[in-house]
Amino acid sequence: MTLRFLPLLLLVCRLPVGAQQNDVKIAFKQPAVDFTESLPIGNGRVGAMLFGGHETERIVLNEISLWSGGADDADLEDAHLYLKPIQNYLLNGENKKAQELLMKHFVAKGDGSGHGNGANVKFGCYQTAGDLRINWKHAEGNITAYQRSLDLETGVARISYKRGDNEIIEEAFADYHNDIIWVRLQSKKQGGLQFALSLDRKENVLQRTAAGRDLVLYGQLPSGKDKGMQYAVAARVLKCDGSIAAGEGALEIAGATNCVIGIAMQTNYAYENGTLSGKDVKKAAIANLQRCAGNLYTPARQRSVATYQSYFNRCRLYMPAGNKAIDTMSTQERLVHMAEGNPDAQLPVLSFNFGRYLLIASSRPGLLPANLQGLWAEEYQTPWNGDYHLDINVQMNYWPAELTNLSDLTQPLFQFTRNLVPNGTKTAWKYYQAKGWVAHVITNPWFFTAPGESADWGSVLTGGAWLATHIWEHYRFTQDKNFLRQYYPVIKGAAEFLKSILIEEKSHGWLVTAPSNSPENNYQMPDGFRGATCMGPTMDMQICRNIFEAAITAADVLAVDHAFATELAKARSRLAPTQVSPSNGGIQEWLNDWPAVDPYHRHVSHLFGLYPYDEINPWDTPELLKGAIKTLEMRGDYGTGWSKAWKLNFWARTGDGDHALKILKGLLLPVKPGKGISYTTGGGSYPNLFDAHPPFQIDGNFGATSGIAEMLLQSHGSGNVIRLLPALPADAAWANGSVKGLVARGNFVVDFKWTQHQVQEASIVSKTGGPCQLLIPEGKKIYDQQGKELRYEKGADRIAKLATVKNQRFYIR
Numbered sequence: 001m002t003l004r005f006l007p008l009l010l011l012v013c014r015l016p017v018g019a020q021q022n023d024v025k026i027a028f029k030q031p032a033v034d035f036t037e038s039l040p041i042g043n044g045r046v047g048a049m050l051f052g053g054h055e056t057e058r059i060v061l062n063e064i065s066l067w068s069g070g071a072d073d074a075d076l077e078d079a080h081l082y083l084k085p086i087q088n089y090l091l092n093g094e095n096k097k098a099q100e101l102l103m104k105h106f107v108a109k110g111d112g113s114g115h116g117n118g119a120n121v122k123f124g125c126y127q128t129a130g131d132l133r134i135n136w137k138h139a140e141g142n143i144t145a146y147q148r149s150l151d152l153e154t155g156v157a158r159i160s161y162k163r164g165d166n167e168i169i170e171e172a173f174a175d176y177h178n179d180i181i182w183v184r185l186q187s188k189k190q191g192g193l194q195f196a197l198s199l200d201r202k203e204n205v206l207q208r209t210a211a212g213r214d215l216v217l218y219g220q221l222p223s224g225k226d227k228g229m230q231y232a233v234a235a236r237v238l239k240c241d242g243s244i245a246a247g248e249g250a251l252e253i254a255g256a257t258n259c260v261i262g263i264a265m266q267t268n269y270a271y272e273n274g275t276l277s278g279k280d281v282k283k284a285a286i287a288n289l290q291r292c293a294g295n296l297y298t299p300a301r302q303r304s305v306a307t308y309q310s311y312f313n314r315c316r317l318y319m320p321a322g323n324k325a326i327d328t329m330s331t332q333e334r335l336v337h338m339a340e341g342n343p344d345a346q347l348p349v350l351s352f353n354f355g356r357y358l359l360i361a362s363s364r365p366g367l368l369p370a371n372l373q374g375l376w377a378e379e380y381q382t383p384w385n386g387d388y389h390l391d392i393n394v395q396m397n398y399w400p401a402e403l404t405n406l407s408d409l410t411q412p413l414f415q416f417t418r419n420l421v422p423n424g425t426k427t428a429w430k431y432y433q434a435k436g437w438v439a440h441v442i443t444n445p446w447f448f449t450a451p452g453e454s455a456d457w458g459s460v461l462t463g464g465a466w467l468a469t470h471i472w473e474h475y476r477f478t479q480d481k482n483f484l485r486q487y488y489p490v491i492k493g494a495a496e497f498l499k500s501i502l503i504e505e506k507s508h509g510w511l512v513t514a515p516s517n518s519p520e521n522n523y524q525m526p527d528g529f530r531g532a533t534c535m536g537p538t539m540d541m542q543i544c545r546n547i548f549e550a551a552i553t554a555a556d557v558l559a560v561d562h563a564f565a566t567e568l569a570k571a572r573s574r575l576a577p578t579q580v581s582p583s584n585g586g587i588q589e590w591l592n593d594w595p596a597v598d599p600y601h602r603h604v605s606h607l608f609g610l611y612p613y614d615e616i617n618p619w620d621t622p623e624l625l626k627g628a629i630k631t632l633e634m635r636g637d638y639g640t641g642w643s644k645a646w647k648l649n650f651w652a653r654t655g656d657g658d659h660a661l662k663i664l665k666g667l668l669l670p671v672k673p674g675k676g677i678s679y680t681t682g683g684g685s686y687p688n689l690f691d692a693h694p695p696f697q698i699d700g701n702f703g704a705t706s707g708i709a710e711m712l713l714q715s716h717g718s719g720n721v722i723r724l725l726p727a728l729p730a731d732a733a734w735a736n737g738s739v740k741g742l743v744a745r746g747n748f749v750v751d752f753k754w755t756q757h758q759v760q761e762a763s764i765v766s767k768t769g770g771p772c773q774l775l776i777p778e779g780k781k782i783y784d785q786q787g788k789e790l791r792y793e794k795g796a797d798r799i800a801k802l803a804t805v806k807n808q809r810f811y812i813r
Contacts, residue, residue: 034673036686044364069124070223112453126386130201264288315741355705390463436497439464472550512536641683645703
């Protein structure tokens with residue numbers, strides 16, 4: 001390697017830290033009052049939210065599998081008898097009759113999801129494990145110098161303040177190795193720690209004990225009218241230089257200077273098959289703590305932080321601070337500051353980093369995927385059950401994974417998808433007499449696959465196929481044939497189902513799905529009927545093309561199922577196309593050019609083909625792109641949090657960085673803490689940067705991170721051409737920056753620097769070898785590691801076509 005490239009390598013490898021770490025720190029100047037002001041820590045299985053109270057510290061506890069409910073046969077046995085009548089009504093334009101029949105015979109059996117309130121029905125809901133409370137018994141004294149922060153570079157939360165002449169420091173992290181939550185309390189004044197430690201849960205507690213150094217909470221959640229999951233939460237004072245006395249339901253600590261507490265949580269959920277085991281959850285929780293009895297806090301912290309950083313530091317984005325005013329601001333003050341029109345170039349970087357932090361902290365191989373709230377919830381009835389919504393939400397949770405170098409954290413999603421197949425196969429047969437497998441709109445750890453209980457939202461039949469497209473995208477990014485071979489049956493089954501249920505509509509002879517709906521939006525027919533049930537909504541047809549393409553290409557890569565792939569290709573050629581509306585110039589949401597009852601609806605499902613799929617893009621389908629832009633303009637920039645996040649990705653895919661930035665600023669609008677559900681107040685960010693639907697829904701955080709990444713790097717469309725800065729805003733705050741560790745399809749890891757909105761230099765590593773297509777920035781050339789200019793095949797519009805070998809690095813200067 002020549003010295004010519006040393007400045008670039010120094011650029012992409014260093015980890016600069018500003019005086020206030022404004023791009024990696026969530027900061028507060030006071031304790032949290034609401035959950036959406038608290039600080040989240042997690043290791044994928046266990047998590048906590050720290051409020052930082054100096055009178056009573058509340059630490060909300062979570063375990064990723066802690067769900068009420070249980071396995072449920074929610075399929076209507078005779079639903080298939082009504083399929084043809086419903087389809088015939090739709091074919092004849094009698095949608096009202098079709099919807100009425102569907103509501104009687106083609107929804108879930110029983111209570112379904114409980115209409116989003118399923119804590120006490122079989123569907124169940126994700127729940128908090130309870131609270132650890134530290135009731136301080138300090139001497140009198142005013143509170144000063146209060147600071148509370150979460151360091152995204154380490155995953156460690158810290159609270160410090162002075163009470164009179166004493167300083168109290170609290171630190172906590174979720175251990176990636178010992179699988180517990182650690183809390184360390186320190187007093188600068190000798191013997192200055194005095195507090196009562198307790199565990200609390202408001203319902204379904206069978207036993208609560210305090211003995212020796214241990215607190216144990218044990219209980220069982222309901223499964224409808226039956227008994228369901230068992231759980232245990234245990235806290236142990238692992239180290240204390242003061243006195244410990246066990247009282248009624250609490251441990252009393254006095255005269256301590258240093259105190260270390262471990263918190264363990266266990267359930268009897270079996271991740272491999274979604275059943276409940278006979279595990280003794282109390283013994284398991286105590287065993288977690290027993291393993292840590294001889295461990296010192298500092299070495300455990302160092303080891304856990306190193307593991308966390310092995311993920312977090314793979315991909316880093318840097319932009320100059322520029323505005324010294326933010327150095328002393330809390331995160332909440334910064335949100336307000338930028339909303340008032342003031343510059344803060346590092347707030348978008350903080351949002352980018354926070355999304356990656358949340359994914360690392362809530363998705364761990366071998367466990368359940370991140371849910372609607374990731375890992376963090378304080379409720380016993382979480383909003384919408386805290387479940388897995390398949391009409392965008394759980395998918396959005398994983399949008400940033402491949403592009404921002406967290407590919408291995410997608411395993412829970414893929415395993416979960418595969419676990420849906422057995423139930424989905426039964427549902428496919430009982431409702432559609434179809435081959436393959438289906439999952440509709442909602443699911444849970446028990447792998448619910450039946451339709452939802454309402455036509456307005458529950459009939460979407462492409463949720464499972466959408467999940468399966470993530471499997472294909474993982475292959476496109478990683479080029480891992482062993483992975484593809486392992487999960488190919490899931491892709492094939494999803495495609496097989498959709499092929500089996502397609503019917504021919506009368507106007508054009510196109511193949512369409514039926515019955516279905518465009519997620520949560522209603523149409524208005526010329527006869528005045530306002531409904532949801534339809535055939536061939538645009539999103540369905542785009543997902544059909546996506547999953548058919550995936551199955552066809554995967555079969556070719558693996559050299560299997562040639563006949564099946566040929567049949568799929570024929571069916572794919574007959575699918576109803578994405579249409580531009582003659583009446584308004586936008587992309588039609590339904591097969592017919594019907595107006596939406598709500599033209600500003602939060603779902604923009606008919607642009608699935610723009611993102612996350614890529615059948616609509618600036619290079620291959622310019623006319624469809626115009627229609628997509630028109631749709632976005634008509635839909636407007638308003639919306640709930642996750643909706644704005646989707647629009648951010650849409651606008652990035654159009655190449656309009658300025659509009660993408662406008663949406664990003666909308667996502668970062670400050671929202672007051674609270675729990676009210678609203679579709680009309682407009683989303684934004686809570687004080688702790690949690691995405692506000694409202695209420696809190698984590699998908700918007702992940703969507704923001706993927707959207708920022710899409711502004712910086714794209715590799716979709718024909719040829720998977722790598723494009724640097726495809727949607728960089730003209731805003732001066734974005735003029736200069738650098739990024740390392742973004743990943744392009746084909747498994748290319750990309751680092752680059754830009755100044756004055758132009759790429760200056762870049763480094764690209766081919767991790768698996770193979771062909772690479774790259775749009776060369778204006779005025780730049782490609783060099784090898786020795787500084788020699790590379791020869792390549794020239795395509796159209798500065799596109800270079802290179803043959804690469806594994807681990808080859810090349811440069812752009």
